[in-house]
Amino acid sequence: MTNTLIFVDLASEDPSKAGDFYAKVFGWQNDARPEGVYHRMVPGGFFKKSDGTDSEIGNLHLGIFKAANARPHPEPEGVEPRVLSADGRKPRVWVLISDDDSADRILGTAEDLGATILWRNHYWKEFNGYNHAFRDPWGNEIVLWGKAGQDPQIPADFTRE
Template identity: 85%
Template sequence: MTNTLIFVDLASDDPDAAGRFYAQVFGWENDARPRGEYHRMVPGGFFKKSDGTDSEIGNLHLGIFKAANARPHPEPAGVEPRSLSTDGRKPRIWVLIGDDDSADRILGAAASLGAELLWRDHYWAEFNGYNHAFRDPWGNEIVLWGKAGASPEIPESFTRE
């Protein structure tokens, strides 16, 4: 069996607020375990097969950990650094826009909750998708992915690569 990616964690100085943010923006379940220290965001469901039925592959969960004391760790008090990273590039989290949602709704909800819109309306031909991005209030970059389909009609206003 190969090594399996099971979680991606984002840092926050307020995991409770970050959990509420992602629940409102994406509609994910905010599973606080323990509240304010670590929150597991559960998108629910399974990846779909081409016929629309559920596959056996569950959606990846997202964790939000408290930067001041990232758990788990062998040292009960944690270790440095205890602050959010602010300089340079950090990992980006990619989120597939659901068929029953839209980039406009997601970006609007994120901005209304304090996120910074980074860019929008871009088509990436290499992977045939529409992309948009925002930075959450804790500095994490989220890239939205919209399926372009078999014969995409790229709006004139979109940038392209």
């Protein structure tokens, strides 16, 4: 058996506010553990089988940790650095757009809550998906992926690669 990816954490100066942000943008449950220190974002539901029914595998969760004292750590007071990374590339988190949601709604909500839209309306043939991206108020990059389907009809205003 291979090693299994179980979680990805994002840094924030205010995990409570970041948890509220992601709850509003994606409709996830904001599970504070403990409040203001570490928040687990629970999307709910299960990965789908090819026939559209639920598998036994639950959707992945996202963590949000306080940059000033990233937990867990053996030192109760934490260690440096205690600030968000500002320069250069960072990891990106990819989120599949639900069939009952839209990129426009997600991007609009994110922007209303302080996110910066990085780009929108791009088709990536390699993975047959419609992509859009934003930077949350804490500098984390989120890339949205929408299913293009078997015979994608790419809108004329979309860039392509």
